[in-house]
Structures are given as structure tokens and as C-alpha cells.
Amino acid sequence: MKRPVLLLIALGLMAGKALAQEREWSLDASDEEAYLIFGVADTEDVGVSLWCPLKKGVVSLFVPQPTEDLQKLKRKTLPVTIKAGPETATFAGKVDINRDNAISSVEIQVPVSHPLLKAMQSSDRFDVKVDQADVVFPLYDADVAGLLDLCREK
Secondary structure, eight states: HHHHHHHHHHHHHHHHHOOOOOOEEEEOOOEEEEEEEEETSSSSSSSEEEETTTTTEEEEEEEEEHHHHHHHHOOOOEEEEEETTTEEEEEEEEOOOOOSEEEEEEEEEEEEHHHHHHHHHHHHHEEEEEETEEEEEOOOOHOOOOOOOHOOOO
């Protein structure tokens, strides 16, 4: 009697894991833009994204933030500090508040030639600090080099 019960519990746990989706990196490009997104496919769950207009020499980094938190700060820009490997840089992040959504964003622009982006190609993670919020993102399977190749001026 115990064996069937244990089997049902084990199958239930495996099914739960199969239904749970984890964030992963995906690189995509259209005729005009390229995107490297760390999120859950086919959902609005995005942890961070890097994107660029093709061949323009600049990469934008987009970090979702709770709308309520950004509204409390009442600022149009926030300091955004990024660390990857030995490189650390601070940028003025543009705050974009979406009043119709619980999540808004902060966005920065980085030249493709910036040492920080080069460091992201060989690092296993990078750290993003927006004002006082600090999040670490893995870079395993992130095709940073592929994105930079699409963004680089030619």
C-alpha cells in the first residue's frame, strides 16, 4: 500500500517541476533590432534585457522595477551600477513609469565598445544595482558576443 502512495507523490513532484518554468537567455533579432532577454519564454516574466537598434553601436539595458517603488522616488533618473568580472560602471538610468502596470522600468545605454560589455562576454554573472535594489543575473548561455556583433557599427 505504501509503494503506490509514494509513487503518486513522486509523480506529483515531478509534474510540478515540469510545469514550473525558469528564466533563460534568448537572443532574437528583427530587421531593425536585436534582443538578448533573460526571462521565461512566451510570458511577460523578464528579469533583464539588453537590446539595440542593429548596427548603431549602442546597447540598451532594460531592468524591470516595481512601479510603486519608482513612483515613491519621484525621479526621472536613477543611478544604475553594473558589475561584470573586474569591470564596474555607473550610468544615469532613465525611469519609465507605466501607471497601468505593476512593473515599470529603468533603462541605460552603453556603447558597444564599453569594457563592461566585453567583461560580460567572459563572466559567469553580472550584478545590477538600481538605486538601492541589487540583483545578480547569471550569464551562462547568454550570447552576449552574438548581441554585440548585431549591435556593432559596420
